Amino acid sequence: DQQVKQNSPSLSVQEGRISILNCDYTNSMFDYFLWYKKYPAEGPTFLISISSIKDKNEDGRFTVFLNKSAKHLSLHIVPSQPGDSAVYFCAALTMDSNYQLIWGAGTKLIIKP
Amino acid sequence: NAGVTQTPKFRVLKTGQSMTLLCAQDMNHEYMYWYRQDPGMGLRLIHYSVGEGTTAKGEVPDGYNVSRLKKQNFLLGLESAAPSQTSVYFCASRTGTGMQYFGPGTRLTVL
Numbered sequence: 001d002q003q004v005k006q007n008s009p010s011l012s013v014q015e016g017r018i019s020i021l022n023c024d025y026t027n028s029m030f031d032y033f034l035w036y037k038k039y040p041a042e043g044p045t046f047l048i049s050i051s052s053i054k055d056k057n058e059d060g061r062f063t064v065f066l067n068k069s070a071k072h073l074s075l076h077i078v079p080s081q082p083g084d085s086a087v088y089f090c091a092a093l094t095m096d097s098n099y100q101l102i103w104g105a106g107t108k109l110i111i112k113p
Numbered sequence: 114n115a116g117v118t119q120t121p122k123f124r125v126l127k128t129g130q131s132m133t134l135l136c137a138q139d140m141n142h143e144y145m146y147w148y149r150q151d152p153g154m155g156l157r158l159i160h161y162s163v164g165e166g167t168t169a170k171g172e173v174p175d176g177y178n179v180s181r182l183k184k185q186n187f188l189l190g191l192e193s194a195a196p197s198q199t200s201v202y203f204c205a206s207r208t209g210t211g212m213q214y215f216g217p218g219t220r221l222t223v224l
Contacts, residue, residue, distance in 0.1 A: 004155070032211065043117070043203050043215030044156070089155060099144070099211040100171070103155030 003027045004092050006104035014112050019077040021107050023090030026071065030092040034101070035064060035075050038087045047088070048075070077109075085111045115139055119204050119216035126194045126223045134189040134219050136204030142214075144207045145187040146171075147179060149200040150218075156203060162187055194223045 005024045013019045023033070031052050036044035050057040050064045050073065057064050063076045077084055090104040120135045136145065143164045148156040158171030162181040176198060178190045187206075191198060199222050205213040 006155075009153070034212075041217065043205070043217050045215070046212050049212075091155075093211060095211075099207065100158060100161070101156075101213060103157075105153055105155045 002104075003102050004090055004104040006088075006090055006107050008107050009105070010108040010110065012110045012112060013080050015082060016079045019075075019080045019084065019109055019111070021075040021077075021088050021090075021109065023073045023075075023104055024071060025073075025092055027092070027094075027102075028068075028071065029094050030102075031095045032093050033064070033066060033073050034091045034093070035062075036089045036091060038089060038106070044089055080109075080111045082111050082113060085109060117204055117206055117214050117216035119202075119219050121219060122217065123220050124222070126191075126221065128195060128223060130194050131190070131192050132194065132221075133191075134202055134204075134221075136187045136189070136216060137185055138187075138204075138206040138214070139185060140206060140208075140214065141184070142206035142208060143184070145181065146205045146207070146213065147177070147187065147189045148203045148205065149173065149198075150203060151200050159189065159202075194221075196223045199223045 034049040035047040037047045038044040048062050066073045087106045087108050089106045091101040117138045146161045147159040160179040165184040168179045180188045202219045204216040207213040
């Protein structure tokens, strides 16, 4: 039973346009949601997070939106740049589970020049 | 400040062989984790540690053992490797606020 789902294995976006990556979850008890970015042959690196009590968090070109009623979050990248080409993982945690992260399967983002 | 390092980067084993993967962090983090990542799947937690001398099972612990004898090191052992353990293994440590920092990964192939 996947608690965190990323239904798009890949996404291709033109450079300069908006990239929207989606994530759905089933556990309404999650306290935080995080996005990690992963380049080939490297470990994931933290990108941005959002608390379950917020509906939006912004950091430069990256914005995460949370819709609790729909159990859905999305990561917006504007404008998309070639260096954004990577695999993006959505993850969620509950604080009472020792902050263990539950991971989605990832979406490979390809930015076309 | 090297962050999280993993040794080795690559390894090929034959079925039944044993090996130990080493993870080291220099950020003085209490919590450390071992994950595996397989194609088309998210990271799955194998074992974790909440401090020196402690270990706990994660989602997929079977076939693995761990030890945390020193705060900065977290070892993952495979006593009798199986082809199903072919994967990329990531170690992570985390801050008090929950953010996890990852090593570069170890790519293991079991023939």
